[in-house]
Amino acid sequence: MATIDEQQPLHILFLPFLVPGHLIPIADMAALFAARGVRCTILTTPVNAAVVRPAVERANEDALRGDAGGILVPMDIAVVPFPDVGLPPGVENGAALTSEDDVRRFFHAIRRLREPFDRFMAEHRPDAVVSDGFFTWSADAAAAHGVPRLVFLGTSVFARLCNEIMVRHNPVGACPDDDPDAVVSLPGHPHRVELRRSQMADPKKLPIHWAFFQTMSAAYERSYGEVFNSFHELEPECVEHHRAALGRRAWLVGPVALASKDVAARGAAELSPDVDGCLRWLDTKPDGSVVYVSFGTMSSFSPAETRELARGLDLSGMNFAWVISGADEPEPEWTPEGFAELIPPRGDRGRTIRGWAPQVLVLNHPAVGVFVTHCGWNSTLEAVSAGVPMVTWPRYSDQFYNERHVVEVLGVGVGVGARDFGSNLESHHRVIGGEVIAGAIRRVTGDGEEGEAIRRKAAELAAKARAAPEKGGSSYDDVGRLMDELMARRTFR
Numbered sequence: 452m453a454t455i456d457e458q459q460p461l462h463i464l465f466l467p468f469l470v471p472g473h474l475i476p477i478a479d480m481a482a483l484f485a486a487r488g489v490r491c492t493i494l495t496t497p498v499n500a501a502v503v504r505p506a507v508e509r510a511n512e513d514a515l516r517g518d519a520g521g522i523l524v525p526m527d528i529a530v531v532p533f534p535d536v537g538l539p540p541g542v543e544n545g546a547a548l549t550s551e552d553d554v555r556r557f558f559h560a561i562r563r564l565r566e567p568f569d570r571f572m573a574e575h576r577p578d579a580v581v582s583d584g585f586f587t588w589s590a591d592a593a594a595a596h597g598v599p600r601l602v603f604l605g606t607s608v609f610a611r612l613c614n615e616i617m618v619r620h621n622p623v624g625a626c627p628d629d630d631p632d633a634v635v636s637l638p639g640h641p642h643r644v645e646l647r648r649s650q651m652a653d654p655k656k657l658p659i660h661w662a663f664f665q666t667m668s669a670a671y672e673r674s675y676g677e678v679f680n681s682f683h684e685l686e687p688e689c690v691e692h693h694r695a696a697l698g699r700r701a702w703l704v705g706p707v708a709l710a711s712k713d714v715a716a717r718g719a720a721e722l723s724p725d726v727d728g729c730l731r732w733l734d735t736k737p738d739g740s741v742v743y744v745s746f747g748t749m750s751s752f753s754p755a756e757t758r759e760l761a762r763g764l765d766l767s768g769m770n771f772a773w774v775i776s777g778a779d780e781p782e783p784e785w786t787p788e789g790f791a792e793l794i795p796p797r798g799d800r801g802r803t804i805r806g807w808a809p810q811v812l813v814l815n816h817p818a819v820g821v822f823v824t825h826c827g828w829n830s831t832l833e834a835v836s837a838g839v840p841m842v843t844w845p846r847y848s849d850q851f852y853n854e855r856h857v858v859e860v861l862g863v864g865v866g867v868g869a870r871d872f873g874s875n876l877e878s879h880h881r882v883i884g885g886e887v888i889a890g891a892i893r894r895v896t897g898d899g900e901e902g903e904a905i906r907r908k909a910a911e912l913a914a915k916a917r918a919a920p921e922k923g924g925s926s927y928d929d930v931g932r933l934m935d936e937l938m939a940r941r942t943f944r
């Protein structure tokens with residue numbers, strides 16, 4: 452006979468890092484577990500709760516309608532105050548930080564979230580915690596409550612291995628200081644990964660960040676395992692290496708955004724008034740004729756870079772939909788001659804989208820033929836799932852690793868030749884000429900052998916991506932495998 456414990460659904464607490472690129476996939480992932488009958492709670496602060504709420508509401512509506520296979524386990528958000536660390540009211544998200552001092556205060560707040568986390572754990576005793584890797588304290592905190600910690604970092608396994616190699620071997624340290632073009636190899640990676648020194652984080656320049664990465668890596672070691680927004684067929688060698696060489700356990704449950712197209716639309720509708728207009732405009736364009744340009748939520752470009760991008764789009768001869776963040780204004784500084792003729796009210800070859808685009812819907816629109824991207828992992832995987840080839844333009848974080856993965860391993864993109872690693876707050880990026888950008892777009896979209904091969908591979912990969920979360924697919928099975936393990940573990944608590 453089943454005990455009361457066995458009859459209760461599993462309960463997982465999700466603790467996302469407070470930036471959009473981590474909140475969005477965590478919310479999608481939680482919704483995915485909820486659809487399988489897991490009780491999911493997301494612990495976050497008021498401003499960030501607004502980011503995850505559309506996914507939560509959608510999951511609950513699905514459950515009520517019976518789309519979740521008759522399973523009615525509501526998802527919820529545990530909203531806790533953002534700690535007072537001297538940031539202005541409402542500044543609770545990494546995307547809103549404008550100085551190194553803000554970043555320092557923000558990380559102080561991240562540490563202080565341990566208090567409400569401990570309270571939640573003591574009161575609710577969940578079966579597991581899916582914690583963002585940035586909450587390094589959660590390794591000890593979860594252990595103190597006797598609860599397994601599963602780490603999520605929002606990267607691929609490929610990039611996770613690159614990070615680990617950097618922390619363990621510091622190959623940049625062995626490189627001459629004065630040669631930004633020196634080629635650095637990542638030893639022991641299952642793929643040949645080589646980057647220029649200028650494309651990599653420099654431990655000497657960022658000692659505090661470096662120390663933090665080491666703490667993160669150590670916290671991984673003290674965790675039960677890792678969950679990834681990825682799928683086995685995308686990176687089988689990396690999954691095997693992660694298991695065999697690092698001795699880590701992984702569950703690949705993505706692409707999580709595939710389950711959330713409607714949510715993307717709803718979330719976007721709240722942030723941008725012109726979602727329908729954008730999609731209706733795409734409806735008027737021939738298949739594969741539009742370049743979609745977006746650099747995620749954390750990257751901004753200098754006026755000089757933006758100007759060359761505008762020229763590149765013009766020179767490409769393609770239609771374009773270009774998401775421009777507020778930071779890239781004012782326009783007259785970057786608008787090249789003739790560009791105003793291409794966009795409304797004067798022209799119709801392109802659109803600039805201010806604020807938020809319904810990215811998942813845009814990428815899945817047949818009019819979109821290529822994505823110019825900064826290679827944030829969410830954007831990369833969304834493009835892979837939609838079968839849209841990429842023009843890669845990384846800036847920092849794991850983005851240069853993702854570029855290598857996309858261009859050299861998966862063969863579904865072409866780089867613009869970005870050379871400089873640095874966040875908006877850290878560094879200056881060399882300007883890439885419009886001709887080079889247009890050239891990269893043409894290599895992907897052109898009739899030549901290269902473009903055809905890239906597009907064929909992108910279509911093949913998309914079919915695998917779509918199959919993974921379906922019943923019987925590898926990600927579907929990994930979700931089930933993890934649930935079974937956590938349920939079996941409950942017996943021993």
Ligand code: UDP
Nearest residue numbers: 472747748749774807808810827828829830
């Ligand atoms: N996104 C979106 N509309 C926008 C900008 C971004 O829907 O106008 C979403 C995008 O689909 C992705 C996430 O925001 O899911 C950005 O994450 P990513 O890892 O690509 O980049 P980051 O913002 O973390 O650099």
